[in-house]
Amino acid sequence: MIALEKRPQPSQFWTFAAPIVAVILTMIFGAALFGLLGKPPIEALGKIFWEPLFGEFNFFYLPQLLIKGAPLVAIALGLSLGFKAGIWNIGAEGQYIIGALCGAGVALALYPMEARWLIFPAMLFAGAFGGFAWAMIPGVLRVKFGTNEILVSLMLVYVAEQLLASMALGLMKNPEGFGFPGSRNLSQYSSASSWIDQSNGMHWGVVIALIGVIFAYILFAKHILGFQIKLAGQAPRAAAFSGVSPARLILFCLGTSGALAGLAGLTEVAGPAGLVSIDFNVGYGFTAIIVAFLGRLHPVGILFAGALMALTYIGGDVAQSSLGLPKAAIQVFQGMLLFFLLGVDVLTNYRVRIKQGVVA
Amino acid sequence: MTEPLMKLDGLTKAYPGVVANSDVSFNIAAGEVHALLGENGAGKSTLVKTIYGLVKPDSGTMTLDGVPFSPAEPRAARAAGIAMVFQHFSLFEALDVAENVALGMENPPPMRDLAQRITDVSKTYGLPLDPTRIVGDLSAGERQRVEIIRCLLQDPKVLIMDEPTSVLTPQEVDVLFETLRKLKSEGTAILYISHKLEEIRALCDHATVLRLGHVVGTCIPRETSAREMAELMVGGTLHVPNREAGAVGETLMKIKGLSALSPAEFGTSLKDVTLDIRAGDVIGIGGVAGNGQDELLGVLSGEIRVGPGQISFLGQDIGHLPPDARRTLGICAAPEERMGHAAAPDMSLTENAALTARKRKGLTKNGFIDWGKTRAFAEEVIERFDVRTPGPGNAARSLSGGNLQKFVIGREILQDPQILIVNQPTWGVDASAAAAIRQALLDLAANGAGVIVISQDLDELMEISDLFAALNEGRLSKPRPAQGLTVDEIGLMLGGAHDMEVAHVD
Numbered sequence: 001m002i003a004l005e006k007r008p009q010p011s012q013f014w015t016f017a018a019p020i021v022a023v024i025l026t027m028i029f030g031a032a033l034f035g036l037l038g039k040p041p042i043e044a045l046g047k048i049f050w051e052p053l054f055g056e057f058n059f060f061y062l063p064q065l066l067i068k069g070a071p072l073v074a075i076a077l078g079l080s081l082g083f084k085a086g087i088w089n090i091g092a093e094g095q096y097i098i099g100a101l102c103g104a105g106v107a108l109a110l111y112p113m114e115a116r117w118l119i120f121p122a123m124l125f126a127g128a129f130g131g132f133a134w135a136m137i138p139g140v141l142r143v144k145f146g147t148n149e150i151l152v153s154l155m156l157v158y159v160a161e162q163l164l165a166s167m168a169l170g171l172m173k174n175p176e177g178f179g180f181p182g183s184r185n186l187s188q189y190s191s192a193s194s195w196i197d198q199s200n201g202m203h204w205g206v207v208i209a210l211i212g213v214i215f216a217y218i219l220f221a222k223h224i225l226g227f228q229i230k231l232a233g234q235a236p237r238a239a240a241f242s243g244v245s246p247a248r249l250i251l252f253c254l255g256t257s258g259a260l261a262g263l264a265g266l267t268e269v270a271g272p273a274g275l276v277s278i279d280f281n282v283g284y285g286f287t288a289i290i291v292a293f294l295g296r297l298h299p300v301g302i303l304f305a306g307a308l309m310a311l312t313y314i315g316g317d318v319a320q321s322s323l324g325l326p327k328a329a330i331q332v333f334q335g336m337l338l339f340f341l342l343g344v345d346v347l348t349n350y351r352v353r354i355k356q357g358v359v360a
Numbered sequence: 361m362t363e364p365l366m367k368l369d370g371l372t373k374a375y376p377g378v379v380a381n382s383d384v385s386f387n388i389a390a391g392e393v394h395a396l397l398g399e400n401g402a403g404k405s406t407l408v409k410t411i412y413g414l415v416k417p418d419s420g421t422m423t424l425d426g427v428p429f430s431p432a433e434p435r436a437a438r439a440a441g442i443a444m445v446f447q448h449f450s451l452f453e454a455l456d457v458a459e460n461v462a463l464g465m466e467n468p469p470p471m472r473d474l475a476q477r478i479t480d481v482s483k484t485y486g487l488p489l490d491p492t493r494i495v496g497d498l499s500a501g502e503r504q505r506v507e508i509i510r511c512l513l514q515d516p517k518v519l520i521m522d523e524p525t526s527v528l529t530p531q532e533v534d535v536l537f538e539t540l541r542k543l544k545s546e547g548t549a550i551l552y553i554s555h556k557l558e559e560i561r562a563l564c565d566h567a568t569v570l571r572l573g574h575v576v577g578t579c580i581p582r583e584t585s586a587r588e589m590a591e592l593m594v595g596g597t598l599h600v601p602n603r604e605a606g607a608v609g610e611t612l613m614k615i616k617g618l619s620a621l622s623p624a625e626f627g628t629s630l631k632d633v634t635l636d637i638r639a640g641d642v643i644g645i646g647g648v649a650g651n652g653q654d655e656l657l658g659v660l661s662g663e664i665r666v667g668p669g670q671i672s673f674l675g676q677d678i679g680h681l682p683p684d685a686r687r688t689l690g691i692c693a694a695p696e697e698r699m700g701h702a703a704a705p706d707m708s709l710t711e712n713a714a715l716t717a718r719k720r721k722g723l724t725k726n727g728f729i730d731w732g733k734t735r736a737f738a739e740e741v742i743e744r745f746d747v748r749t750p751g752p753g754n755a756a757r758s759l760s761g762g763n764l765q766k767f768v769i770g771r772e773i774l775q776d777p778q779i780l781i782v783n784q785p786t787w788g789v790d791a792s793a794a795a796a797i798r799q800a801l802l803d804l805a806a807n808g809a810g811v812i813v814i815s816q817d818l819d820e821l822m823e824i825s826d827l828f829a830a831l832n833e834g835r836l837s838k839p840r841p842a843q844g845l846t847v848d849e850i851g852l853m854l855g856g857a858h859d860m861e862v863a864h865v866d
Contacts, residue, residue, distance in 0.1 A: 230707070239704075
């Protein structure tokens, strides 16, 4: 009989080994999946993991890695705060949209004024504030009325999507756009563009994600607030005894994750996406949940996880176009990654014992 | 004396690095209540696990009814007539009593018959229990009855009880003892493990004392004083806290007409509690568990906030202050539940030191934690309170209950509080460590702090308190000098006779 035995201490070894083992297992089972689909498995893995980084066209893919990775990392960092404290913000996608709308709204209202020193900071503020405010809705409802923040934040994603459609087709529609849906292109409006170096994929969202990693790292390693977040997640009663106010913690975690998602949305709309359009959001807010867990809610882990996730997106596209792999297969592949990670993760806190006989 | 029912001969069991049992031999006769005594880690658990088939001894033999007995697993032990009630219950809260009992049986009879048998057994042995009730709604004492009845349905020859009274109220203890005496009169042998020496004196016929895996003595508890037994256990003279009637100083904290709703669903709300705490006082608060002890600690620690005018500290109204602000003023607390309340199980001892000590020990600066200083403080607690652990980097959950208790109490005492409130300070702690904790509490009071000790151990309260008060359904009796209180008077106070002053004129 195989039994799981709780370890007295979480295993140091498995804390670090688990993500690596999970990636390896994903590769093995992913290869099997591709093989069963009649595609060359090794080549498919090569297309996903090798081609974007070291292939012939990496000058095109590497910038993409930054573009796709930055919003994932920024949003996942924010989510990880709450997840550590047992506060589940599932609606980062909505906060991302609202952040983008608020920031874009500032830019569009001031168009065509030439004052980057004023407009871009104002957009950053508006974007952060938009995401923050949207996340405050589930936050305040939970604190005041005890509602479930998972449901409220998730539902608000769909509200935000409707709002986005309405803006793209109405208020924010480009008056010179010949009737096409979508706003003016912000990335071409020099006062509002979030690009720093478009050819290398550098934009302010990347900078924000990296600063976020550093701040989150310091927060958890050194600051009492990070300690309290961990404490509240692990032992809520001990946290209350220690003097942590649950209400303030909920508002802080939801607010911060909302603001980061809003910033990610804003830098996306003013850069890589360029304009407010109906299909502006592509699911970063949801994928970031996977990234947060893949990075075991650790800031540096999230940085790597975001890069890995972005790689599977880009590599998946490569495999789709060059090998004709179905999109669903790539999604299954990404799902496997989370599945194996959570599975292997058990070994951090438990050890497997093979026992003879049964203990009642 | 007739042939003993069970003979243990030369049982030895070594684990890597420690000999848990070394050449342990003793006999248990039918109809005997045999106490197994020893400090934490003396080898009691290993021994009963050996009898119950959970541990295989390295050498030594056991005989049951004259037949060699070496159970390979608990099922074999149960079949031979050994039953065990564990300290921690293994019950499913969502199922009812009969279903839980059925789950522990090899061949459960049909549910209807089983319910009838449970009712019969519970009547015969005076253990009131309704087989249709859901276990989640039962008190700790009732849950224990489920476990006991599960054992009794097997008609055991030997019943092993591992610290059965640690979760019981005094009334429940009485019921349990009645049951055990009845079982004894029917010829069942009972192996009884407990820390509570007075209980053993009241109940047990023989006692075997273990220390570091060896049998260091046997005695007849009725004829031996608790102190002698404790000294056998610790292997030296027991350090009894010396009580110096220190000078009582100014009033530090005033609680006046305090009422607070319990945040817990089935908690007891506090009603009109009034108490003055003076410097140098040790106030013992007794009472049956669940009469508002947790709530009183919560109100004083700041976890439960109360309205203005109900608690003041040195003239300052503090009812609205959160725990951290109260610690800054010098009010520290140690709750009863160590895992998850007083300490975070998955965090290291260093992190757990920061849990309460950061304000008073200056462990944070501008919100940034000085981990070096925190670690040093954790090390100080570990050293001063003899916490057995490889180091402060270990997770709290890796410590035994008694060791974690020492850490928690030490963490608060070393913050040098002006008021310290502790709930069950020595629960699950062995005799010598308990004595050390009590002495530390007394020293704290001698240095001018006010100490409130909430405990269900009346002996402990009588030993260290200057004043004694009792909690009953959320009401606190008027505190009275502990010296000279008789058992009857204490009983009346615990029972809620608040107007004792009328009957008792000093």
